[in-house]
Amino acid sequence: MxxxxxxxxxxxxxxxxxxxxxxxxxxxxxxxxxxxxxxxRRSHLVVSAMGDWRAESQLNDWQCRLGRSMPVVYGWTEAHAVAGHAVAITSGGGCLRCGLDRTGVPHFRVAAWPDERAVAFEEPACGAHYQPYGPVELGFVTSLVAQLALDCLLGKVTRPCHRIHAARRASLTEAGARWSDRWIDQYPTMTEGGVQVEREWLSGTCAACSASKVA
Structure with missing residues (x-):
């Protein structure tokens, strides 16, 4: 059932x-x-792994209206789980919208796909689409998100931050992808992959941040 x-x-x-x-x-x-x-409102922390831009953008706007009195951690994977992201939005700095375009696509991506058709496969006869990865690959991403959530609860994160897991280069190549230009530009010594990095989240320049400042 x-x-x-x-x-x-x-x-x-x-x-x-x-x-x-x-x-x-x-x-x-x-x-x-x-x-x-x-x-x-009574929560100490909200963790969102919905993967739904419409819902998460509304959650972000709600947090901004409240003055970001509690942290929100967002987690998502890139195609084929070749990379995973965990973002903590706290008071000050940028909100979730600052790092994504108006359709919810992140400005910073680890992988680039020369052939967009390689992002998903279609099951014969039924028309369903899927990406071939499982709990082993996803485990790196869930650990990334969980650690960031714990750090927020323990008061170790006071500013918006962005943590990234990049898979091994062999996994990236096998999936049909390459490192994005921004990844190579910012992390030129990490092109073998199999790493986790932390970077600053973008500053509060989007419409949601501006509206919350006025309010």
């Missing part, structure tokens, strides 16, 4: 960590912000 992912995750966490409290809210993020934002 199919179950809501939020409820399923909460149920698993209750089993794995019986000493903790885990509540599920089986609604989309937009509804959470509109109907039950009080729950988010």
């Amino acid at each position: 199919r179950a809501n992912k939020a409820e399923g995750l909460a149920s698993k966490l209750r089993i794995d960590y019986p000493h903790g409290r885990f509540d599920a809210f089986p609604v989309v993020a937009q509804a959470m912000l509109a109907v039950d934002e009080g729950t988010l």
Whole structure:
């Protein structure tokens, strides 16, 4: 029987960590912000791995309107999990929109794809598209996001920051990609990959940051 992912995750966490409290809210993020934002306001940290620009842009705007009184950590992977990103948005500095274009595409990417058709494969007969990577490759990214979340809770992160995991060059090449020009320009000694780096997030120059300053 199919179950809501939020409820399923909460149920698993209750089993794995019986000493903790885990509540599920089986609604989309937009509804959470509109109907039950009080729950988010009482949180010490929000971690977003939705991969949905419409929802995450609204979460970002909500955080800006509140004056960024709590940190929000965003995590995402690049195609084929050849790179992963964890961004902490805190008070001061830029918000999430500052580092992405108006459609949610990050300005800084580790990989470049000469053949965009290599980004996804199509299953025969059914028309479904997928990227061939699994929990092993994704493990680097989830660890990256989890560590940044812990650092935020422990007060080690006070300014917006951007942490990146870049896979080994062999994995990048096998997937049909190459290092992006910006990666080579900023990290010329790390073209073998298999590394994690931290860089500053862009300054607060977007419309959302400007609006929050006026408010």
